[in-house]
Amino acid sequence: MKEKVIIITGASSGIGLATAKELSCKGLYIIGIGRSLERCAQAEQEIRALNPDAKVQFLIANLASLEEVSKLAEDIREQLAQDGLKHIDVLINNAGTVSSWYISTVDGFELQFAVNHLAQFRLTYELLPLLKQSDEGTVISVSSGSHYRTKIHWKDVMLRKRYNCLLAYKQTKLANVLFMSELNRRLKSAGIKIKAFAVDPGLVNTNIGLKGTGGIVKKVWEIRSKSGTPADQPAHCITWLATEPDARKTDKIYWKDCSPLNPSRYSQRLDVAERFWELSERMSGIRYEGRMTSWIPS
Amino acid sequence: MKSLVCITGATGGLGRAFCVECANRGWDLFLTDLADNSLSILAASLTNTYNVNVYYRSCDLTNFEARTELFDYLREQGFCFNFLINIAGLDFEGPFSERTRSQIRTMLRLNIEATVEMTHEIMKMRDISRTFRVINVASLAAYYPMPVKAMYASSKRFLLDFSRALREELRSFDVSVTALCPAGMPTTPECIRAIEAQGFAGRITTQNVGYVAAHTIDSALKGRSVYIPGLLNKLLKAAGSLVPPTIVARVVGSRWKSAQSKRALLGSVNGNPQ
Numbered sequence: 262m263k264e265k266v267i268i269i270t271g272a273s274s275g276i277g278l279a280t281a282k283e284l285s286c287k288g289l290y291i292i293g294i295g296r297s298l299e300r301c302a303q304a305e306q307e308i309r310a311l312n313p314d315a316k317v318q319f320l321i322a323n324l325a326s327l328e329e330v331s332k333l334a335e336d337i338r339e340q341l342a343q344d345g346l347k348h349i350d351v352l353i354n355n356a357g358t359v360s361s362w363y364i365s366t367v368d369g370f371e372l373q374f375a376v377n378h379l380a381q382f383r384l385t386y387e388l389l390p391l392l393k394q395s396d397e398g399t400v401i402s403v404s405s406g407s408h409y410r411t412k413i414h415w416k417d418v419m420l421r422k423r424y425n426c427l428l429a430y431k432q433t434k435l436a437n438v439l440f441m442s443e444l445n446r447r448l449k450s451a452g453i454k455i456k457a458f459a460v461d462p463g464l465v466n467t468n469i470g471l472k473g474t475g476g477i478v479k480k481v482w483e484i485r486s487k488s489g490t491p492a493d494q495p496a497h498c499i500t501w502l503a504t505e506p507d508a509r510k511t512d513k514i515y516w517k518d519c520s521p522l523n524p525s526r527y528s529q530r531l532d533v534a535e536r537f538w539e540l541s542e543r544m545s546g547i548r549y550e551g552r553m554t555s556w557i558p559s
Numbered sequence: 560m561k562s563l564v565c566i567t568g569a570t571g572g573l574g575r576a577f578c579v580e581c582a583n584r585g586w587d588l589f590l591t592d593l594a595d596n597s598l599s600i601l602a603a604s605l606t607n608t609y610n611v612n613v614y615y616r617s618c619d620l621t622n623f624e625a626r627t628e629l630f631d632y633l634r635e636q637g638f639c640f641n642f643l644i645n646i647a648g649l650d651f652e653g654p655f656s657e658r659t660r661s662q663i664r665t666m667l668r669l670n671i672e673a674t675v676e677m678t679h680e681i682m683k684m685r686d687i688s689r690t691f692r693v694i695n696v697a698s699l700a701a702y703y704p705m706p707v708k709a710m711y712a713s714s715k716r717f718l719l720d721f722s723r724a725l726r727e728e729l730r731s732f733d734v735s736v737t738a739l740c741p742a743g744m745p746t747t748p749e750c751i752r753a754i755e756a757q758g759f760a761g762r763i764t765t766q767n768v769g770y771v772a773a774h775t776i777d778s779a780l781k782g783r784s785v786y787i788p789g790l791l792n793k794l795l796k797a798a799g800s801l802v803p804p805t806i807v808a809r810v811v812g813s814r815w816k817s818a819q820s821k822r823a824l825l826g827s828v829n830g831n832p833q
Contacts, residue, residue: 328600362745363767365575367597368604371769421579421769475755476762546607 263395265289266349267503268337268388270324270380271356273300275467276403279496280353282311287504290316290344292337294356296323324356324380325366327545334387341391348394351503354381355403357433359482360473363424370544371419372473373426377433382440383545389455389552397509398455400444401502403495404437404515406461409525411435413537426478436537438524442514443534452555456509458502459524461517462495464488494518561612562639562686563589567620567677568647570597572746573696576768577644580776582609589638590615591629592647614638620647620673621665630680639686642779644694645674645718650711663710670714675721682734691734692779695722699742699764699792702799706812715740719785726784737779740787740796744768757818764792 267284271277272293285291285308295301301319308315318340322333341347357377364372370379385400392398411431414420420429441459448455466489470482501519502508513521527533542548564581568574569590581588582605590598595617602613614636618629648670651662678693685691698712701719705712719738726736742764745751754761766788778786787793799807 326600327604362751362765363576363769364745365572365579365768367570367575367600369575369579369601369608370604419579419769421576421583421767422773424767424769475751476759544604544608546603 263348263350264346265351265504266292266341266346266395267351267353268292268294268349269353269355270294270384272319273297273304275469276462276465276492276495276499277353277355278304278307279492280355280499281317282308283493283496283500284503285315285317286312287500288314289504290346291318292340293317293319294322294324294333295319296321324376324384325358325372327368327375327379327383330380330383331387334384337388338391347391349388349391350395350397351399351401352385352388352392353401353403353499353503354384354437355401355499356380357403357469358473359426359430359470359478361426361475361478362473363421364473371421371424371429373429373433374419374436377430378436378440379541379545381437382541383547385440385444386545386547386549386552389549392455393453393555396454397506398453399503399509400441400455400457401499402437402441402457402459403462403499404441404459405434406463406517407431408435408438408528411525412527413439413533415536418540426474435525435528436541438515438528439534439537440541442524442528443538445512445514446531446534447538447549447553451553453553457514458508459515460495460499460502461515461522462492462498463490463517465490465492465495467492560637560639561587562641562689563587563614564642564644565589565591565640565677565681566644566646567591567673568645568696569615570594570601571646572750573744573768573772574646575601576772577646577775578605579609579769580772581642581644582611582613584776585609585611586642587612588614589633589640591618591620593617593619620677621668626673626676626680633681633684639684640681640691641686641689642692642694643678643681644696645677646696647673648696648714650708652708652711654707655709658710666710667714670711671717674718678725685734691732693722693725693734693736694775694779695719695736695738697722697738697740699740699787699796701738701740702796703811704804704808705815706808707815723784735779735782737775737783738785739771739775739778740785740792741766741771742789742792742795744771753818761818764789764795766792 272281273295281291320336322329360372366375438459441457445457466486498519515524564586570592598615602615605613619625695718697718698715700712701715722736722738743754771788
């Protein structure tokens with residue numbers, strides 16, 4: 262049997278780290294992605310403390326830059342080549358950020374939109390050929406219940422003129438659901454056996470809302486996250502989707518605590534998903550079309 | 560060829576926001592900044608996203624020869640312009656006595672010399688069929704003598720007065736000049752730390768760059784002389800003009816000192832570009 266390869270972005274803390282730990286304890290090969298060398302080394306140590314035989318590697322990338330995302334894909338391919346591997350089984354797009362302020366990235370995009378959505382969109386595109394080499398290729402996006410009761414702000418998608426931290430965050434989490442739904446539809450119609458899922462982690466006690474915020478937002482996040490569940494709970498759901506053959510049998514997209522839920526009605530609209538897909542392609546400078554063939558180069 | 564919008568300091572936080580705002584309006588752009596690599600990344604992204612033509616060339620605007628080469632290049636290309644947005648500028652924060660001669664020269668050359676010369680030369684390459692508009696990025700600091708930011712604030716004062724005077728002088732030539740006078744803007748982690756260190760006051764005077772860029776362009780299109788983003792900042796400016804400058808300097812100085820010591824506690828280094 263082929264060795265199972267898992268890529269996890271944002272793997273140095275929070276839900277990503279908890280997921281890396283659980284999957285590593287199942288004996289899978291984990292390639293974790295993080296922004297800081299120091300935090301990644303620490304995370305690797307924690308994983309090895311739990312599982313001394315862990316096969317784990319960390320790669321460094323700042324997902325706010327599309328150029329770095331594409332370089333990361335190159336680093337992943339290189340790492341796999343060194344390991345004598347030619348496939349990825351599961352890509353877990355978990356990295357996310359929250360920012361009180363409108364920050365413009367090197368590509369000119371708003372930071373949350375770039376990290377929480379465009380990076381996923383581009384990385385998945387880059388790694389699609391490797392995912393196609395797996396018999397059980399899976400893409401998982403860590404979304405959130407905050408995708409409910411919001412929409413895509415078409416006229417000003419990066420909210421340049423009326424930036425609001427929560428509004429921007431909600432929109433990116435909706436983007437995750439839209440992306441996974443549309444990806445699933447496109448893969449299916451192309452006859453590719455990759456499955457896409459979005460995970461609702463619930464209210465989790467992590468520090469995502471504390472790194473780029475201040476004032477009231479930070480205070481509220483601090484108080485709310487205290488009543489959240491530990492990161493193990495969503496990690497368990499992600500692990501289940503990544504490894505359980507039963508999960509692949511359903512057509513359900515949106516999962517929480519290992520059961521399917523209905524995502525927002527807006528996120529299920531085909532016209533919205535398609536239009537958003539095209540916008541994302543334009544913004545990240547790629548076209549999925551060429552990679553949407555079931556043909557696998559040998 | 561359509562006439563272009565020329566943006567200096569294009570790849571900084573505020574610069575990128577202006578680039579996006581202009582591209583979103585469907586305007587073709589010419590960008591310049593120090594690093595070629597950042598310019599090419601931004602230009603590609605703007606072209607993909609907004610389907611506009613984006614040209615660029617890196618230039619160290621503090622250098623006279625480099626500026627001359629830039630102007631020669633622009634003429635060779637046959638570019639013509641209908642808009643100039645002078646964003647390139649910098650600040651070396653901290654006591655005047657601790658600045659080196661090279662820092663002093665760099666700042667004056669970039670904030671003042673480069674801005675004036677860009678305006679002078681780009682205007683010669685204007686698209687004569689259209690109104691020519693200039694935006695100069697000054698600062699709210701232009702309204703106060705500011706201890707610890709003495710050179711920065713007075714260089715911005717220069718830009719404010721220069722813009723106002725030029726606007727009047729060129730009114731009959733279908734040229735409009737607008738000075739942007741923002742308070743703090745969260746463009747870099749250092750700026751954000753500086754804003755957070757000022758606490759509540761820092762946060763309420765701060766405006767997001769996306770908002771500032773959009774409203775500045777609107778103001779320029781209306782031919783306004785000065786744009787100050789944020790109601791509170793307008794009030795601060797008004798209050799500043801009611802009090803004698805020596806007292807303003809004393810108040811600003813004491814406030815700045817307390818903010819500085821707080822920042823030192825937060826472990827910040829220095830730097831407040833723009």
